[in-house]
Amino acid sequence: DTAVSQTPKYLVTQMGNDKSIKCEQNLGHDTMYWYKQDSKKFLKIMFSYNNKELIINETVPNRFSPKSPDKAHLNLHINSLELGDSAVYFCASSPVGAGNTIYFGEGSWLTVV
């Protein structure tokens, strides 16, 4: 069973469209994250939720809106897609506590054309 699963894995869409990426974890973790990996492989946190509450929101354009309907799900909605949004988006989850491992999903490859 996949611990952190995200869909879709690949997404090609036109500029200006709105799209969503869904994420679910079955590990019982309290904290979930969205990370963005750019074309140079650099990874940067976008958002973090703890028990459905937003706790980290890193200077991300407000076209990006996360939603956590329950602690096992964290979805990412992107409005008015731009070319620069092309990247790999990783969902992740972990228990609370700095010593705990953060587990990542397989990534969603978004290409905006």
Added chain:
Amino acid sequence: GDSVTQMEGPVTLSEEAFLTINCTYTATGYPSLFWYVQYPGEGLQLLLKATKADDKGSNKGFEATYRKETTSFHLEKGSVQVSDSAVYFCALRGRRIGNEKLTFGTGTRLTIIP
């Protein structure tokens, strides 16, 4: 803020060579330290971790020791294989409540040639 500096790649080695990928960090307090690996076309997998000073993390022949005095967490492997070709990320996780995110280094691409 927290930051991680790791050896820039790409690194190319012959099979059975010794590997070192350097990683140093800057953080408030005493973070936990991690190495993640990303194989081509795949997601991030935890390779190893250490949660306090002098801890050694190890997995699949890879090792790294948490050195508080030098703020380092260098990754080593005694004899690399072609299957080790991947991108390796050093990361830290801070202990401030509400900010326990992972901060990553820039990644080091490793290629092993037969």
